[in-house]
Amino acid sequence: MMKRLTVILVCLAFFVSGAPALAAPQGCEIEPSGTRPKGAIVFNSDHNVLQYCDGTAWKAIAWNLGGEGCFGEWEARESDRNWSGVASSDDGMKLVATVANGFIYVSADGGATWAERASSRNWVDVASSADGTKLVAVVANGRPYASTDSGATWVQQDTVNRNWRAVASSADGMKLVGVVGSGRVYTSANGGGTWQQQDSADRAWSDVASSADGVKLVGGTDGGVIYTSSDSGVTWVPRAGTIAFEVASSADGSVLAGVNFSSRIVVSADSGTSWTLRDVEAAWAGIASSADGTRLVAIDYEWDGARKGPVYVSLDGGANWQARGMNVAWRDIAMSADGKKAVAVSSGNGETGKIYTSFCNGVSSGGVPDCANDSTSRCMLDADRGIGDPEFIAANVASGVNILGVTGMLTGGAPDCTNDATATCTLDADRDSGDPQLVAANIASGVNILGVTGSLVAPAVPTAADGYFVLTSNFWNGNLGGLSGANAKCLSALTATAWKNKAVASANGQLVSGKVRAFLCDGTTCQNGQPNTKYFFATALDAIGGGDSFTTNASGQGPNNSDLWGQATRLTGGDEIPSYWSGRAQTGTTLWPSTSHASRCNAWASSAGGQSGMTGRANTSDGGNTRWAVATGTCDDDFHLLCFVDP
Structure with a gap:
């Protein structure tokens, strides 16, 4: 069951495409620094996009997933259990996962370690506030339970056992919505203290997602259409031409997505008024969205014991998809606010599974990006981009040091792409060769960048004897x-x-x-x-x-x-x-x-x-x-x- 998920914009491997030009200076001029030559690359902060000069105008640089870098590698966490749901705080550090006929497990370190919490029940789903302190979990044929201390303690809510199927939360953790299989929608405006029955008819509800303010909601049904609400769940509108039992929402509730068993993904960009059917078809188990709806992740599910599927990733609002990671019987997925961290659980068809964590940083987990793998030479500036030194790459600059927009990783780590105002790994429009970080101590020993010969020696690499x-x-x-x-x-x-x-x-x-x-x-x-x-x-x-x-x-x-x-x-x-x-x-x-x-x-x-x-x-x-x-x-x-x- 998918929860409210939020935004990502990371430094990815990319390639130059024929993308349409954005609103930017024509003739490759940048004020106040003047004209840039053909091939120059800059970061357009007005549109949060990289652009290159084609000789007459600035063109957008399309983003590409880049190898196995974006949610391509998944690390198994915790023990084999019959996991049923998972949720994440905005920073991706506070996680919570539920086990069917088991316990609730919480992590405060991004999934590295987990602690058992609550009593053993038939937990089916869980949701989190933005800061990860307020949680709500529901039990099949049971009650909702709420926590206000990141899962350390849980308090039973409501007064009636119900066949809960899914639950979602607003960003502040106060507005909650839960759906009951072959039943109604129930909402709470006080963090789960009291619940109100909504809608006018029983439906085969299977999932629900919420906007950040808890006003716009979207619900999925078993074998039925998608429903949307714009009044915090009081009334619901069926959306013709859709079929989805798992749904996701952007933070403002404008971008919606849904998946169903053995069908294609459906996406809406207008709060559910109209929908587009995408080409990718699979036995879907769930879907999640970034806050702005540009990034989506969908998980394939084991079908009748014969199939285990990968994770599918889209960086353009669902228009294009790429399969990622290993084939697992996925059950649920959640992401951090910046979209750089993901957590998913697996189980199904009588099998237990694990918790998995992954990253979308533009390089594979623990890896180093290849800075000379295409014509744009990402992570560096080529001879026609104003700074013409081919040695000017992240691998030759000290880790964490930013020289003319290139952030180094000489010690072996991945570059930090958010450490300055450019928010990229490339040249800012107004930088010049007078960068104070352009000194020998920040450049690899023997490498000459713009006339400065480096003296930095990388640490020794361990051997089997160390x-x-x-x-x-x-x-x-x-x-x-x-x-x-x-x-x-x-x-x-x-x-x-x-x-x-x-x-x-x-x-x-x-x-x-x-x-x-x-x-x-x-x-x-x-x-x-x-x-x-x-x-x-x-x-x-x-x-x-x-x-x-x-x-x-x-x-x-x-x-x-x-x-x-x-x-x-x-x-x-x-x-x-x-x-x-x-x-x-x-x-x-x-x-x-x-x-x-x-x-x-x-x-x-x-x-x-x-x-x-x-x-x-x-x-x-x-x-x-x-x-x-x-x-x-x-x-x-x-x-x-x-x-x-x-x-």
Whole structure:
């Protein structure tokens, strides 16, 4: 069942097409900087589109999905369960998924980790407010349940059991709408506190979607037409010529889409007044829309046990579609507000499935875009575009540094395409060669860009003989289950999340039990690294940060020096200075100690508030022993773990 979903505009691989010209200066002139030559590329901020000069006029550059970059790779999450529904907050970080005859599961880190919530019921669907704090879920032949704390607790709503099929929410989580199979529509204006029966007749309702303000609604029926409402569900209008049991809506309710078993996709651009039948046909399971309706994703479903389908993606309001990803028995799908993150669940025909997450960033997950793969040479400026240096590509510029509109990724990460006013990876109309970032330290060593020869040396690439020192994104209290339990938590967390060089470690068979251990002491044992081994820093959920390394001695101990661990090339934590359980003493001199501190949460088996455990901190202002022994925390507090990944 599809929910209210919102907008995306990302830096994608693209190609030049014969798209019609947008409103832009003729004769390839840009004020106040004058005329641009044939082939010049600029970003038109008035229309949020890239344009190129064909010699006489500016032309729009068409967007292309680009390889497997846009929702092409899906990472399996959580365990096999009979998943029934999924929803996302606008930022894609707070997710919620329901299980038929099971529990509700929530994630606060974009799907990397999940926590079981609520009681076991026959959950069929779930919806989320924009900020992910207000949730509503419905039970087949049961009641609605609402949460106001991102799913931590749930309260039963309504007074009557009904055969609920789907539910949708406004952006503020106050206006809700639910549909009942072979029944009526029910709405709530107070976040689920009370519900009102709407419409005048029973219908075979199967799905419902809402605009952001909760005023415009669209509903699907089993084997019947689409219905729309423009008064928050009080009255409904059947739309002739349509058939859909799963529906989606843009944020303003103007763009609508629907799918049905073994049929074609239908799309409306006028709030359901008229509809266009698109060419793609499949045994559809669901569909989702961006806020402006330009981006749609539809999922194919297993049919009678004989078919499992891919995800289909459209970037032009449903006019054109491309199949993406693997064939799975998809059940439901949701997206973040910017459309760069997607979460989907699978199950069907008596089979269990998993939660899957994916990205639409213009490059495949963890990959690097090819900057010389077509005539436009995306991610760079060719010889006829005013800046004529063929070395001027993202791969030759420091990661995160923007030179003349090209944002670098030399450290191996994908470029950040939203870090300046241009909101693109290309040249802004008014930039010139006086960019202050055009310095040797930001350019690859030996590469000359516009007369500046670079001095930046990329970090070493790990080999099979190297290990990793990785900070988890997860938190745990002091009851880690002892050293063995902590090791298992490290393995589970690092397997489930992205981090720098994870693909190398995985390819080398290092993400297995016995090779992943916690940087932890329990009073009997202090777990160190392998002897005489290089370990590379990394942080979970950060595929770019990290890359620096240290080397252990013959006893597996690392250096006790003044190096700061809280750095972009070591352990990152965004606005947070990461702290983690350690149990390690403060007695290190030239090496970190192999002795335990007295505070260890009863050998990491206690979560009692009256007990404590030593923690370390990846400070940015001092090194030394504080990195493994900065302060004790009570055992009911939650801290990260630092984990070895051994060669």
